[in-house]
Amino acid sequence: MKISNRQLFWMIMMLEIGINLLVSMTATIRYARQDAWISYLLAGAAGIVITWIAAKLSSRYPRQTLMEFSVTILGRWAGKLIVIPFILQWFWAMSLILRDEFLFIRLSVLYKTPDWVVIGTMIGIVFYTVHRGGIIAIGRVSELWGPILMLILVLTFVLTVNNLNWPMLLPVYADTGPALIMEGALAPVSLLGESILLMMLFPFAENPGKATRMVLLLGVAISSIFLLLGILWVIMTFGPAVGGRLQFPFFEMVKLVYLMEFIQNMDIFVMAVWLVCIFVKLSICVFVTSYGLAQWAGKTRSWKKLLWIVAALTFGLAMLVIRLNPPAGVLLKGVWIRYVLPVNMIAIPLFLLIVSSIRGSRQ
């Protein structure tokens, strides 16, 4: 199973943009108000640093995934233990993606369709893709749909230009200050930081090396730029007060497209492409989780059997999250930002990189 660097680039793009456009904006505008774009600038920079650390670490072991090189670096026991947070993170991420997808679909199109149908069909397709084609199929889907996603996003920005009102961005900095801007940056960083999944994808690249690293960084950088444009557009359309209260401000903005009477209802395109985005992200997560679990258990070959378990477990977890319906703040802030961001995305990769370079120089 090999994917090209270009496919990897599009995979990272789809991974970074979809959920971020949907859920991080409101959280950021609430703290950083009209300075939310500064938060996104910071988040983009932080995302690139996180990606760089993970990519640097991975390129030291170009033929091994996170599950394998953690053992190489720390030895058998410690190596197996240190990746457990990642496995938990993936399950958490998958159930959250599905929950957000369901909430959005329920709110926008299918008002009465039961939750298990919305989630079940998505998991069904993801399962089929991953089972049938593995990482290759995901790579190809991303390569096909990635450019279309970019096109639709660019079109969205162009068609909503006449709604923009730049004074809404003022005053810069005076209302918020560094603490609030940083706090606002946490949500987008925590989602951009999911690029650490590359530690599982790196060895699947055809010639894993310097070019792969560049492609990964480029993917994160370009998605940060798109997200930055997205937040700028949202603030200039709705202002900080209304933008910070809408649940999915980016999609409300798309609904405002109204040009020459007949260009309207663009949201249906954006929604369709966005769903593909979610599909790619979920597929990557499901693949990485089952493949990673198989490697963790030492039986890499039987990853497809684990896929059944992972899919079933994800379905159960997502249903549980929907039924319990914990407030979004707890899910994103209480767990994801408080634990996953500092531990999984920063501390562990950095720790592994340091240990690895000390050992490397000693040998």
Added chain:
Amino acid sequence: MYRKLVALFLILPLLLTGCWDRQELNDQAIVLGWGMDQAEDGAYLATANLVLPLASKSGGQQGGEQGGRSGFMTESAYGRNNRDAEQNMQRKLSRVLFPGHRRNIFIGEKLAEHGVFSILDEYGRSPMVRPRTNIFVVKGGTAQEAMSLAYQLETNPAIAVQKIQEKSGAPISRSLLDFFIMANGTGCGVMPALTIVPPEMKTDKKSKNDSPPQTTLGLYGVAVFNGQLELAGYLSNDESWARLWITNELAFRNFTTIINPEDAEQSGGKAGMDALSGATKGQTVTVNVDTFKSHITPIFTDGLPKFRILLEGKGFIEENNSPLNLSKTANVEKVEARMNQYLVEKIQKVTEKVQKDFKSDIFGLGDTIHRRHPYRWKKLAADWETIFPEIELDITVKLDLTGTGITGESLLPTREGGEK
């Protein structure tokens, strides 16, 4: 294995054909407009403007009435809020109310006076409805009255007012969103106001096919709301452009003023003898302005803040009934100067009215201070409501006339007192 999977996915769509969210068109009552009024006992009266499916098929030439039937129907019901009233209304309707096309919301004057806080939430919350919505206050009437009035040019009065609003140079169908944004700024807001206008002169219908002017819906101007979102008053159509110009939202407008005939005789324009000699009678000149720009500069001296408001516009002369010969640049400048003076006076009257009578900062002046001088605003924000009526506005209008239409000189033979 794969075959089984493929078979499964082929069977699944068959099971999923019965979509949960299916709502046949024949089961929907399409809502085009929604109105709310306050009833005596505190309850609300909701009115829905529905498309009549049978009437719209024939596509008649007579607009509002097709084969003796009007193209819409109105239905009303009492309730404690929007949704409650909708549920009560459903009791009388054989089809499910479908608000997906609801682009216009009407608010009766009485409800606006009591404050719109209690009903506005639904318009921003309901996911069925698009955020691009127009909201109107019905001046001197109820929403129900305005919505039941057949409008001849369109099949539906709700659509008609939306189009009137679009054609009057104001921002297109986003008055609700703008209201939300404004109300979150300095706390005041405006909504377009409608009124029911009887024909200016009564003409009798002599034969069956005559179409004399009838009582119809018209745009009155804007309704101004105070910080508590209660109706503070109205600006008429002839005043509301001033606010749009100051807030940089005006798209186009004609201005007509009188030029003193005496000025025309003075060729060249000596000092003190120009068009600004206080013309009160004379002949009219109309300019068509289509580019507007406003620059608001807050000035801080010791006491209260002041504002310098520079309004710029570009346009051309569209009608000239004065003896001025417009092929001479000096005369075009006279029109320009007179027009500037006229506009400043007009705008000053409007700002005074808004400051003294309504005490609502609908020009976004507070927001300007907030944006340009955020640290000073922190001290002013709390008392802005009491400061705003007292602040001084220094208004300047700079019109740039770029053309005189197809001719310079009038095509009419030179008039009395005019230049040769």
